[in-house]
Amino acid sequence: MSKKCPECGDEVPNQAHFCGNCGYDFFENSDTKQSRSSNLGGIFSDSKIFIVIIAIVIIVAACAFVAMGLGGNNQASDDNQHEVDLTITEVNGYSSSTSSPKSYSLYTYAIFNKVPSNLQGYNVITTYFDVNDTEIGHETETLSNVYYDTDYPISFGYYTTFKKPNPDHVTVEIIKDGKAVDTFTSKIDQGKIEFLN
16 A cells, blocks of 8 residues: 655655655654644634634723723713813992993803813803893803903903893803803892892
8 A cells, every 4th residue: 555745746655654755754744733733623613713702802892991981981071071160159230320321231250160271262152141031131252361360250241231131140151163062050149239239
């Protein structure tokens, strides 16, 4: 009986250790092939491939979850955080007794707890409402004209009318590039408004 050399295709006796033509070692190469194929079969058997795939999917999902928690999800939480954070402290008002007709002015005080480093594109709309939630009037200003670095309340939102107003609450909207990003509302203490007392 004879066998074929897998290297050169020559016919060699079945018990030959080497191929007489190319020197192929039948025993070493067949043992190596078997050990390689058994190792590959052991590592990549059907059940182990399935487990490896599941482990990879879990690792990728965990990485995505962590990335969302550290970076991607911050975008969503930023939506819940104020770009500008302020506390309305009071609304004041005065009337002009010297002009005719008589005019009435309202203005708001607020402490700015947080502002962006770049104020470009930010506007502040201060709107005064009566008890029926009807708008009395509003004032629009750029945030850069309103804000300066101080620990004290800043006055803004000066609105003047010739009809005596009866304000109940004020809303301060922060607008960025034409879109409202933050809104703050406060009840007005009418005792602070000179022309109502």
